[in-house]
Amino acid sequence: MTTGPAVRSVLVKVPATSANLGPGFDTLGLALSHYDRLVVSETRGSGVAVHVNGVGAGEVPTDESNLVVRSIAATYRAAGVPLPGLRLEARNAIPHGRGLGSSAAAIVSGVMAAKGLLERRVDFTPDQLLAVATELEGHPDNVAPALFGGLTIAWTTSAGPSHKRLLVHRGVSPVVFVPETTLSTSLARSLQPASVPHEDATFNVSRSALLVAALIQSPELLLAATEDRLHQSYRASAMPETDMLIRVLRQAGLAAVVSGAGPSLLVLGSDPAQRLLAAQLVAENALSAWRPLMLAVDLRGATVNAHPVEN
Structure with a gap:
């Protein structure tokens, strides 16, 4: 019309x-x-x-x-x-x-x-x-x-x-790695359990509070602050390569997490050099093509x- x-x-x-x-x-x-x-x-x-x-x-x-x-x-x-x-x-x-x-x-x-x-x-x-x-x-x-x-x-x-x-601390340097595959948010959410153990809930409360402090004041705490027990492990079966790469990156000391419902992954670097290290590790370990996006907040x-x- x-x-x-x-x-x-x-x-x-x-x-x-x-x-x-x-x-x-x-x-x-x-x-x-x-x-x-x-x-x-x-x-x-x-x-x-x-x-x-x-x-x-x-x-x-x-x-x-x-x-x-x-x-x-x-x-x-x-x-x-x-x-x-x-x-x-x-x-x-x-x-x-x-x-x-x-x-x-x-x-x-x-x-x-x-x-x-x-x-x-x-x-x-x-x-x-x-x-x-x-x-x-x-x-x-x-x-x-x-x-x-x-x-x-x-x-x-x-x-x-x-x-x-x-406002985010100016030292925080995000990089996103985007795969060729997609994942629907509804599928990702369907993998979540109806309830979680009390100790896991307590764990995430502490890490969420720490993450706010890390992002606005203390980027050196980002690795510990991005630990999670509520959703990423439950969704790992739907995006195994994402899960594998996050493990590789975190073992190297990088604050890597699933971006939203995935399957992209986000690395919150505490300085620009960490983004280059993340890109190198993804290139060396990925099983398929991942596009790096070096972004600012x-x-x-x-x-x-x-x-x-x-x-």
Whole structure:
């Protein structure tokens, strides 16, 4: 369906994210300097036109079922404003199905696009943006860092989701290794037990607290702080090469963890030299192709700016 001429456009930029970070299951998330970009135009007509370039081209839906479109629609509903015609031009770089928050990025792209298109008509608070995004994603651990950047601690109360954003120590040097294989979040979650031993829960509480301190103040503690007993070992059978590489890296003193639900792995180096060592060890021990992404911590989170209208 044609959407007619554009009346306003916005440019949205959203970072990749890595959740859990080892012990911080469903709570801690980190924004990374790898981005999806999207130009969204409100048009005078009706309907939706979606064009995807880069990751997901030819694979993701290009109609109203597209996740970005659904997120825009949900944000307009929350604002009580009818959905206009829309035209989307996406340039995606975040890998899909690999534990780097691609679905969270799509959701946050839609929420931020709606925020930008509704500027001067509707004002959204950060908590409102987080609430809409969390309702779509199901949990806030990826959408919080995608929205706000940095290291985020996310939690949910009866009043809805909340977050605390923290600045990461400048010595922390992330590197992500991305495999060719994918893993669905739902499959990864299905491998979790309904309950865990008390000593394992206590172990993770201590490591999660230590991890916050390591990331914001004491990077030399990252190896001990990224130990986990709640989720990674249970999911190892679904991503054996990831598990093997994490063991190799940790034995070499590197803070390696599963990125999100996997199968990508994240190394939180305490200095840039550790990233080079990690890349060398992965190259020497991997059984298949893994793409290294030498990244920084994204400090801004998602951004939205006016974009020249093109018809």
